[in-house]
Amino acid sequence: MSTLSLTPICAPATPLLPSAVVVLRVSGPDLSAVLLPFVALPPPRVASLRTLCWGGFRERALVLFFPGPASYTGEDVVEFQIHGNPLLARRLLQHLGTLGVRLAEPGEFTRRALLNGKLGLLEAEALRDLVVAETDAQIRLAQARAGAEPDWISEARRGLAPWMARAEAVVDYGEEEGILLNLKDLAKAMEPFRARFHVEQVRARAARHLQDGIRLALVGAPNSGKSTLFNALAGEDRAIVTELPGTTRDVLEVRCEWRGLPLRLFDTAGLRESEDPVERLGVARVGPVLEMVDLVLHLIPAGVETPDLVRTMLVPFQAKVLVVHTFADLCPAPGLAIATTLGDLDALETGLKERLLGGLAPDACLGALATGRQLELLDELGKQLDLLVDLDAGCFPELPASLLQGAWGLLARLTGEDRADSALDALFGGFCLGK
Ligand SMILES: Nc1nc2c(ncn2[C@@H]2O[C@H](COP(=O)(O)OP(=O)(O)O)[C@@H](O)[C@H]2O)c(=O)[nH]1
Ligand SMILES: [Mg+2]
Structure with a gap:
């Protein structure tokens, strides 16, 4: 896994209120070197007491170091647990700024995790919903979505791939090589996926109502x-x-x-x-x-x-x-x-x-898709599969090929593999600072 080399970022991971402990989080490449003038980082994943001195303050803090890529963001991550004074926390963030660590944008930690392949778009969306959930059921729903990609998505991908290759071969070489696409076989192969997408549409509509x-x-x-x-x-x-x-x-x-x-x-x-x-x-x-x-x-x-x-x-x-x-x-x-x-x-x-x-x-909605974005793509997928199953025997070979490609592209958009910035911007705008 290659991590992208980006400016180190920091943010409070807990609300800045008078409290027992405030956690500040830093993420970036090579944090041992970046933070060296300020603190010697402890061994990986061992909470260690350090005396942090800056601007006339002397704060005894618990410091944790998660070297990348085995961290939340995939980069080096350092957590400072300090006494829960909001002003003290802000002063520490300012001091980190003098070391070249800038304040994170909302959701930027999770965005980096996503770009570094630590989690997928569906998982990131689930995390956002988990953080804002207000009822027990909403927490359970968000947690159920925060795991691995749903099986039916990977199954659909595996099922579509060979047909997509075949349909494209027919478009490229069909005439010379005499390759044909049997639309009946295609329809038969697509039917289970179409049925599954429709089941998932019903589940997702219900899950969205419960989640939102x-x-x-x-x-x-x-x-x-x-x-x-x-x-x-x-x-x-x-x-x-x-x-x-x-x-x-x-x-x-x-x-x-x-x-x-x-x-x-x-x-x-x-x-x-x-x-x-x-x-x-x-x-x-x-x-x-x-x-x-x-x-x-x-x-x-x-x-x-x-x-x-x-x-x-x-x-x-x-x-x-x-x-x-x-x-x-x-x-x-x-x-x-x-x-x-x-x-x-x-x-x-x-x-x-x-x-x-x-x-x-x-x-019955646990594990179903649940956001408006997901539901829109799922509806599109359903339509695409309806068309594939009902193709007319006399259609141009380009039609099944483009429908299969369309479905493939929709699956990629659903899971975020297309890395479209618009989807990421919309998602992370809804995150809180430090997540
Ligand atoms: N018997 C009976 N009375 C009701 C029922 N629902 C409301 N009421 C009464 O009908 C009156 C008007 O109700 P209210 O809720 O203020 O109606 P609104 O103007 O639509 O908000 C009140 O005196 C209620 O107690 C019901 O299901 N049965
Ligand atoms: Mg009334």
Whole structure:
């Protein structure tokens, strides 16, 4: 493994807050020489006490040295564990600057690890999600993705390679050599991969909802039970509930986990024509919420007609509307019906899981792809394979060759082997400093 020779970088690996210990991390080539004027590095991987002297400070610190390539970044890595004073930490970082060690950009340690082949793009994306996970399930999902590349990706690569070679040979020498590509055999060979990609698409959609959290808007006419449901799902009394219509006038937001679903809930003002300027402002705020959420729960009290205003407002969002009949304790209702004040919300749980997780149990999503980038590429792969399996017998030989190449390229983009800077920039922009 060859490491790229880059400027040494440093960053706090722990938050800079008054605390027991702050860890500062340095990565770069040949750190023994770079840091020599400041500290004699201890033997590899042995935590050792050193007295660090600079700028009038005398700090007893624990120092760890991980020589490259057996380190997180693949370069030499040094960790300083100092007393948890944020100012002291900043002063030490400044001092490292005088030794030619610059402050790292967000995610730069992991970026170097990736460039040095210590981890793949899928793994790096999983690490980012692990760091920001807010629920147990999100941590488990991110951890399951942080291991080796999924089997089905390597299997698809192995399966595609010989066909790609054959299809290209047909394009290059087909006529002279009389080589032909049997499209039926090709379709037969591709079918298992196509089937697997489609399974992975379903799993990835569900995993993405679980990993990112689900943005859910509660919408409907006044007094349809929105705020009551909001409080019930959040497990706390956040929104004011009254029998008076028009109580909720602003958008309320809460993050919670409800029956295993990580939710970001939005309670909204009841939709109706109103003379009250404050209520009108509240209604005007519903539109942008409808735009940004993953799913809209349209609450309709059982046995009550939906007002035209509500119907009209929801038309552009039909694809993400789920109708929920409320007050099922007072009146029988068709379809998804709940009685919030009685705590009867089972139908909602089933409906949400069916709609958002495709009926999969959260554990069935472990190890699935889960980011928007991954999902987009997976959808493209699915389409590419659909085309390959359905090729017309009379098609030009260039077509299967280019479809196979396309699929191959998509797999490379998925795992980051194409080293596209745009994907890396997007990813590491979302990292924290020192990771
Ligand atoms: N019986 C019954 N009453 C409910 C139910 N959901 C809400 N309510 C009551 O209906 C009234 C209006 O509810 P609220 O949540 O403020 O409606 P919103 O205007 O849509 O936010 C309150 O008095 C609630 O206690 C339900 O499922 N059954
Ligand atoms: Mg309300």
